[in-house]
Amino acid sequence: MQNNLENDNKSRRKFLDKGLKIGVLAAAGSVALAKVFGYRLDEGAEETVELMSTDGTLMQVLSSQIESVPEKKIDYNPREGFPNRKFVMVVDLAKCRNAKKCQSSCNKNHYITGDNAWIKIYKMQDNEKSAPYWQPTLCQHCDEPPCVKVCPVDATFKRRDGIVLIDNNRCIGCRFCMAACPYSVRIFNWSDPWQGEKAESIPYSPDYSGVPAQKGTVDKCDFCPHMIDKGEMPHCVSACPNDVFSFGDLYEDTVTNGSGQSFQLSKLLKDRAGYRLMENLGTAPSVYYLPPSNRVIDFEEGLDNYTEFKSVEKSEGI
Amino acid sequence: MSTDFDQLVYDLAPRKFSWKGNLWVAILVVIILVGSYSYVQQVRQGLVITDMRDYALWGVYISNFVFFVAISLVGSLITAILRLSGIKWSTPLTRIAEIIAVAAIIMAGVTIIIDMGRPDRMLNLFMHGRLQSPIIWDVIVITTYLVISVLLLYYPLLPDFSILKRHAPESARVRKWYSGLSLNWVGNSEQRRIYSRSIKALSILIIPVAFAIHTVTAWLFETTYRPGWDSTNFGPYFIAGAFVAGAGAVVAVMYVLRKTYRLENYITDFHFNKMGKTLVLLCLIYLYFNINEYLIPTYKSTEEEAVHLQSLFTGQYATLFWTAIIGGLVLPVIILLFPQGRKPLPLFLVSIAVVVGAWWKRYIIVVPTLSHPFLPIQGVPESWRHYSPTWMEWSITFATLAAALLIITLLVRFLPIIPIHETSEERGLVDAAQTK
Numbered sequence: 001m002q003n004n005l006e007n008d009n010k011s012r013r014k015f016l017d018k019g020l021k022i023g024v025l026a027a028a029g030s031v032a033l034a035k036v037f038g039y040r041l042d043e044g045a046e047e048t049v050e051l052m053s054t055d056g057t058l059m060q061v062l063s064s065q066i067e068s069v070p071e072k073k074i075d076y077n078p079r080e081g082f083p084n085r086k087f088v089m090v091v092d093l094a095k096c097r098n099a100k101k102c103q104s105s106c107n108k109n110h111y112i113t114g115d116n117a118w119i120k121i122y123k124m125q126d127n128e129k130s131a132p133y134w135q136p137t138l139c140q141h142c143d144e145p146p147c148v149k150v151c152p153v154d155a156t157f158k159r160r161d162g163i164v165l166i167d168n169n170r171c172i173g174c175r176f177c178m179a180a181c182p183y184s185v186r187i188f189n190w191s192d193p194w195q196g197e198k199a200e201s202i203p204y205s206p207d208y209s210g211v212p213a214q215k216g217t218v219d220k221c222d223f224c225p226h227m228i229d230k231g232e233m234p235h236c237v238s239a240c241p242n243d244v245f246s247f248g249d250l251y252e253d254t255v256t257n258g259s260g261q262s263f264q265l266s267k268l269l270k271d272r273a274g275y276r277l278m279e280n281l282g283t284a285p286s287v288y289y290l291p292p293s294n295r296v297i298d299f300e301e302g303l304d305n306y307t308e309f310k311s312v313e314k315s316e317g318i
Numbered sequence: 319m320s321t322d323f324d325q326l327v328y329d330l331a332p333r334k335f336s337w338k339g340n341l342w343v344a345i346l347v348v349i350i351l352v353g354s355y356s357y358v359q360q361v362r363q364g365l366v367i368t369d370m371r372d373y374a375l376w377g378v379y380i381s382n383f384v385f386f387v388a389i390s391l392v393g394s395l396i397t398a399i400l401r402l403s404g405i406k407w408s409t410p411l412t413r414i415a416e417i418i419a420v421a422a423i424i425m426a427g428v429t430i431i432i433d434m435g436r437p438d439r440m441l442n443l444f445m446h447g448r449l450q451s452p453i454i455w456d457v458i459v460i461t462t463y464l465v466i467s468v469l470l471l472y473y474p475l476l477p478d479f480s481i482l483k484r485h486a487p488e489s490a491r492v493r494k495w496y497s498g499l500s501l502n503w504v505g506n507s508e509q510r511r512i513y514s515r516s517i518k519a520l521s522i523l524i525i526p527v528a529f530a531i532h533t534v535t536a537w538l539f540e541t542t543y544r545p546g547w548d549s550t551n552f553g554p555y556f557i558a559g560a561f562v563a564g565a566g567a568v569v570a571v572m573y574v575l576r577k578t579y580r581l582e583n584y585i586t587d588f589h590f591n592k593m594g595k596t597l598v599l600l601c602l603i604y605l606y607f608n609i610n611e612y613l614i615p616t617y618k619s620t621e622e623e624a625v626h627l628q629s630l631f632t633g634q635y636a637t638l639f640w641t642a643i644i645g646g647l648v649l650p651v652i653i654l655l656f657p658q659g660r661k662p663l664p665l666f667l668v669s670i671a672v673v674v675g676a677w678w679k680r681y682i683i684v685v686p687t688l689s690h691p692f693l694p695i696q697g698v699p700e701s702w703r704h705y706s707p708t709w710m711e712w713s714i715t716f717a718t719l720a721a722a723l724l725i726i727t728l729l730v731r732f733l734p735i736i737p738i739h740e741t742s743e744e745r746g747l748v749d750a751a752q753t754k
């Protein structure tokens with residue numbers, strides 16, 4: 001079934017189906033159905049929907065067999081977020097070869113014009129004897145965010161769906177949040193960002209960080225709510241040629257990578273001994289890392305791309 | 319009797335500046351104008367005119383802010399703590415201390431606005447302020463401290479204004495001001511009762527608020543995880559350091575005023591001796607906190623702390639660090655232990671060293687920590703790894719220091735630097751004009 005899915009691009013599981021909120025229980029029920037009757041799902045005129053069961057199996061189900069929860073867009077509030085969602089990301093360090101496609105895609109799509117990329121790929125080595133590895137690092141969207149705690153004007157805030165955002169119309173530019181963030185993911189617009197007409201014509205919303213960016217305020221990775229809203233993946237996830245990133249929902253216990261493969265989050269973290277950065281600080285990040293063991297790539301390959309003193313290609317929005 | 323009183327008023331009443339005073343004011347104004355030019359550029363172009371970047375996200379503005387807060391604490395030390403503990407010798411120093419405190423706390427507020435990326439949104443602090451942020455605590459305690467400090471400067475001035483409205487060698491217009499400001503003080507027993515009660519109340523009130531402003535300022539750093547700031551010692555450490563800086567500032571200002579106004583009869587060697595001893599005590603307390611602050615993390619040497627401490631002890635910041643510790647703390651203690659060192663001139667020089675050392679100490683506390691984040695600094699321009707203030711940043715910083723001095727100077731121009739009323743009472747002198 002998994003193969004089936006990979007072959008057919010169109011039927012690829014829409015990451016977040018706007019109209020349908022699919023009950024996991026209903027899905028589990030349909031697994032049984034599918035097993036008993038063994039029917040081909042594309043057959044018949046009725047529309048099918050792809051689902052993942054609690055044990056991580058993917059299947060197509062007739063849409064008449066699932067219960068849909070009505071449209072929830074109506075009272076969407078950027079400070080509250082998507083109801084009943086809790087976004088998570090998994091970064092597989094065993095696959096990262098410092099291709100930097102995530103960074104350039106993020107820079108491009110957020111119209112980043114300075115040297116301050118929001119996603120950085122660090123060359124890490126925990127101690128002399130252990131092997132070096134590449135660590136893509138973006139905002140960890142902590143559940144106990146130190147940045148939110150210290151913001152004096154509630155400009156940076158935590159949403160119910162787990163995303164930490166910044167209201168650039170309110171930020172006073174004190175940079176306390178930057179001092180508070182142990183992951184150094186926050187960047188500051190030290191000067192006018194000069195993003196060009198295209199970015200400047202987009203109406204501002206905290207949902208789409210940095211567009212348009214404002215001088216004297218803080219920006220950072222926003223987990224791309226503007227993409228989620230369209231039912232698509234964050235830019236870094238879809239840009240990575242090596243499927244390093246998987247993005248998904250903690251409540252659904254599912255994450256999906258850039259090629260559309262889905263995994264059961266809890267199983268993935270268990271099997272691969274997933275961990276979070278600086279767990280000891282109690283920040284409770286929403287980003288999990290899979291250790292760089294049994295690597296499918298060569299660390300050295302990434303060295304060509306490694307620029308200690310330079311950020312990658314900037315946005316062409318200028 | 320009345321001639322003695324007249325002499326006292328003549329000695330202590332504010333006077334017009336000589337050419338030296340005017341030149342001094344002119345120099346300060348020029349420095350402020352240069353800084354204002356830079357600030358206009360900063361508002362136009364953004365904080366990009368500074369050398370701060372994403373890693374060194376705070377710089378000389380914030381360390382200057384901490385310095386001003388530190389200096390302002392002296393008001394509570396001299397006026398409140400010494401006054402409440404019944405120490406009489408500090409009377410001629412109280413007004414100097416209060417003037418310094420008011421000037422410093424005003425400039426602390428201004429400096430923090432200068433550091434903001436969006437000063438135009440300052441009102442958000444009041445409209446959207448959230449109590450869980452230490453910045454909001456700072457806003458609350460600093461405004462409270464400013465109000466109490468101004469009152470503590472103003473109340474003891476009431477009888478002096480009343481004396482000045484009759485005796486000041488000023489134009490009718492200035493006298494009118496004095497008259498208005500004296501709030502009809504005539505010195506009857508009812509007024510005296512309210513007067514001494516409110517001063518006492520303010521003196522008590524200002525102590526916890528003073529502790530609060532500097533403790534909260536310490537918490538701005540302490541509430542983060544960063545090595546060098548992640549310390550439970552910071553509150554008392556900052557307060558101890560503040561008293562050192564403030565006492566140094568008082569000594570420096572009182573020396574200059576004594577010279578220019580020929581106040582040798584009022585501010586005597588005895589006062590310098592006493593202030594010298596106070597300074598030794600304060601320096602020793604501060605040294606004790608410094609040992610706690612640096613020795614224990616060095617002993618443990620966790621990975622992050624070790625990198626940070628190495629940069630202070632032997633690395634990039636070593637010269638500054640040791641100069642501030644030895645020149646601004648250890649040497650002053652040694653010099654001031656000798657009675658010769660507590661004579662006015664040597665004490666003045668020591669106090670300058672203490673104040674300058676205190677300024678750099680704040681820089682050492684704020685800046686180095688930021689170049690040692692938990693994750694490595696990679697993929698950013700090389701220059702972002704270091705921070706050294708640009709000339710525009712310096713000019714703005716110097717302008718704030720000059721503005722503090724200008725506030726002090728203007729207050730000295732129009733206020734009696736030594737309380738006339740209190741001194742006359744202590745000396746048993748009566749205002750003949752009033753008793754008539």
Ligand code: SF4
Nearest residue numbers: 151171172174175177
């Ligand atoms: S810089 Fe902006 S977002 Fe950050 S703490 Fe200050 S006001 Fe809040």
